[in-house]
Amino acid sequence: MTIGYLLAIPVVSAFCCLASGTKAFVRFFFVAGAVLLAAAGEYFVFTRAGQGNLFAFGGNLFMDPLGALFAALIVALGLLSAVYAGGYLFEEGPSAIPLRKLRRYGFFFHLFLFTMLLTVFANNLGIMWISIEGTTLASAFLVNIDDKKSSVEAAWKYLILCSVGIALALFGIILVxxxxxxxVSGGGNYLLNWTFLAGRAKELNPQVMRLAFVFILVGYGTKAGLAPFHSWLPDAHSQAPSPVSALLSGVLLSCATLGILRFHILTKAATESPFSGHLLIFFGVLSVAVAVPFILDQKDYKRLFAYSSVEHMGLVAAGLGFGGAWGLYGALLHVVNHAFGKSLLFFCSGHLLHQFGTKEIGKIRGILKVNPLLGGAFFAGIMAITGMPPFNIFVSKFFILCGGFAGGHFFACGILLFLLVFIFAGFLRHACNMVFGIPEKTVRAERNRVMDGVLLAGVFFLVLLGVWVPGPLHRLILGAVSVAGGTTG
Amino acid sequence: MSSEWIPSLVHFFGMMLLVASFGIIAAPQIMASVRAYAVHSFLLAVITVLVALAGHVEHLLISAALTVVLKTVVIPRVFSKMIHRLGVRREVESYANVPFLLLISVLLLFVSFYVTSGLRGLEPVFSKEFVSIAIFTVFFGMLVMISVKKAMTQVLGLLLIENGLFLLGITMTFGMPLLVELGISFDVLVAVFIMGIFMLKIRGAFEGIDIDDLTELKG
Structure with missing residues (x-):
């Protein structure tokens, strides 16, 4: 099996969804496509990851351990999200979504998965740019599903801000x-291929590469939700349906971070200076700092999770900037952990919205009494996302900070620790108010076994990754660290 | 055409490009802005052809043809359709008046020339002025995006930024590889269509396409 077949699966599923005549068919293709993609994707990634770079389409696409790690994450989250959406969006009743919209939703959902996979498999940096712009275009329709004022506004801001950001990244790519x-002598058509450039990075002009990296960081940083370019993020994440928020937060931001990482590797090798790393640390710490006040004083729980994504992307950027084996391993593990943790919280927010009918933190009391399973999963998610042991994010945060201390970035690490305390306090206050106490009014308590199962699966991953990183995943991350550290290329 | 003429012709069209840019912001109606954008894109295509002839880079001719078809025919058509469906024939409402905006544009032009004159290591394959003009076009696109109240002009600003980047690509490196150019054009086309659909949605939800009204989400 090659990359091409894997990429074909979401495209075929997308058109099957679009061509379906009844809701049952849309639902079938929607979920079955994601299941097939996840099965094929995980099999492909874990069987082929250790065997060196795999090229396709004349070297324009390739899979190295770094891309493989992100691809594994995309298909896994795609599966969770599709299964959850299969229950969430296809609900019968007075608020049922019409067939026409569901078809379109299924189409763009799978197209979104396709563009994200294309991003992580892209070797040609131009194609990577095209597919990142593609993710914006495909997901804009997913953000706006109900045509309400607020969601149209969120989608418009998302489209415009990300397109401008990405345009700046194109500037950087032209400079590269x-x-x-x-x-670089020789090359011809391979001049934009990452593998080619990484091998010949010493021959690149360091001055131009510095300039290019600044543009790339601002451009892809917009998409990755790094402050101060994050202003689209809370709007889009809070207005999108919960399964889409989970995908946006869990993997889309990480895909853009992968784009930054690829250029960071090139710039570091070309300039032989910590310039790009320092920029990453600066914007990483800034993102965490910017998120703090919005987390402490937040009234909408989906926006709360969105700002938490800004914080976590900041941590990942800081970890990549710290570098070294600890920092890189921590940052890449953090990408995986954050994806599972944040998607669990967004799935919980789907349950909450359904049962309580509000997005306001202040109006929700006693989740544990109303729905013990939801309350437990929600509280576990909050504990995980704030970095409490035994959950997974504790481990990766610990590694990132170890990387920082090992690299001698005491000042940055000190600020990060200080800020993380505030974020923990803010989250705990909101969560305690929501989870405990006595519910104010009677609420709808419908159950959907499949959707509850998605929550349980999320909690399972959080605890599993907290106590033990499975062998294949560990090897995959180690491979990715060696690519990111520049020891192989 | 002998090859000595090409550099002076390119410079002439470069100046025309600047004039077309100013036309976009000085135009009294949205449709006039769109026409100025079409002229801008056409001049861009002419410059591309001249660069292709001067540098003997054949694949740039394909890019030029694509620019003509896409940006001077298809996209302005989409815009005029949108204008009819949205019913916005009124004057362009800006946050500042036209002379002031033109003054800022001239200032941006100075800044663009100033910053590029100081850059070390940037020796474009074609002509150094065009790096300044390209960077000016990017700045100018941003100015258009922030200065005018209609959602449609934001899209126009975005397209101008894209034109600026295209110009930067062809004058600095004789254009990106053809595959990438094709992909970018495709993305731009899809983006214009999707943004068009969203403009209709904004009109449906907000009864107008003024950006000032988009203030639902805060905090």
């Missing part, structure tokens, strides 16, 4: 291409 065309 220029630097390659000028400095």
């Amino acid at each position: 291409y220029y630097s390659a065309a000028l400095g």
Whole structure:
């Protein structure tokens, strides 16, 4: 099996969803497509990851351990999200979504998965840019599903801000291409291929690469939700349906971070200076700092989770900037952990919205009494996302900070620890008010076994990754660390 | 056409490009802005052809043809359809008046030339002025995006930024590889269609396409 077949699965599923005549068919193709993609994807990634780089389409696409790690994450989250959406969006009753919209939803959902996979498999940096812009275009329709004022506004801001950001990234790519065309002998059509550039990074013009990295960081940073370019993020995440919020937060932000990481590796090798790393640390710490006041004083729980994503992307960026084996391993593990933790919280928010009918934190009391399973999963998710042991995010945060201390970034680490205390306090206050206490009014208590199962699966991953990183995943991350550290290329 | 003429012709069209940019912001109606954008794109295509002839880079001719078809025919058509469906024939409402915006544009032009003159290591394959003009076009697109109240002009600003980047690509490196250029054009086309659909949605939800009304989400 090759990359091409894997990429074909979501495209076929997308068109099957679009062509279906009844809701049952849309639902079938929607969920079955994601199941097939996840099964094929995980099998492909874990069987082929250790065997060196795998190229496709004339070297324009490839899979290295770094891309493989992100691809494994995309298909896994795609599966969870599709299964959850299969219960969430296809509900019967007075608020049922019409067939026409469901078809479109299924189509863009799978197209979104396709563009994200294309992003992580792209070797040609131009194609990576095209597919990142593609993720914006495909997911804009997913953000706006109900045509309400607020969701249309969120989708519009998302489209415009991310498109401008991505345009700046294109500026950076032109500069990289220029630097390659000028400095590197030979190459021809391979001049934009990452593998080619990474091998010849010493020949790239360091001045131009510095300039290019700044543009890339601002451009892809917009998409990755790094402050101060994050202003679209809370709007889009809070207005999108919960399964989409989970995908946006869990993997879309990480895909853009992968884009930054690829250029960070090139810039570090070309300039032989910690310039790009320092920029990443700066914007990482800034993102965590910007998120703090919004987390402490937040009234809408979906926006709360969205700001928490800004914080976590900041941590990942800081970890990548710290570098070293600890920092890189921590940052990449954090991407995995954050994806599972945040998606669990967004799935919980879907349950909450359904049962309590409000997005306001202040109006929800006593989740544990109303629905013990939801209350437990929600509280576990909150504990995990704030970095409490025995959950997974504790481990990766610990590694990132270890990387920082090992690299001698005491000041940055000190600020991060200080800020994390505030974030923990803010989350705990909101969560205690919501989870405990006595519910104010009677609420709808319908159950959907499949959707509850998704929550349980999420909690399972949080605890599992907290106490033990499975062998294949560990090897995959180690491979990715060696790519990111520049020891193989 | 002998090859000595090409550099002076390119410079002439470069100046025309600047004039077309100013036309976009000075136009009294949205449709006039769109026409100015079409002219801008057409001049861009002419410059691309000249660069292709001067540098003997054949694949740039395909990019030029694509630019003509896409940006001077298809996208302005989409815009005029949208204008009819949205019913916005009124004057362009800006946050500042036209002379002031033109003054800022000129200032941006100075800044663009100033910052590029200081850059070390940037020796474009074609002509150094065009890096300044391209960067100006990017700045100018941003100015258009923030200065005018209609959602439609935001899209126009975005397209201008894209034009600026295209110009930067062809003058600095004789254009990106053809595959990438094709992909970018495809993305731009899809983006315009999707943004068009969203403009209709904004009109449906807000009874107008003024950006000022988009203030539901805060905090």
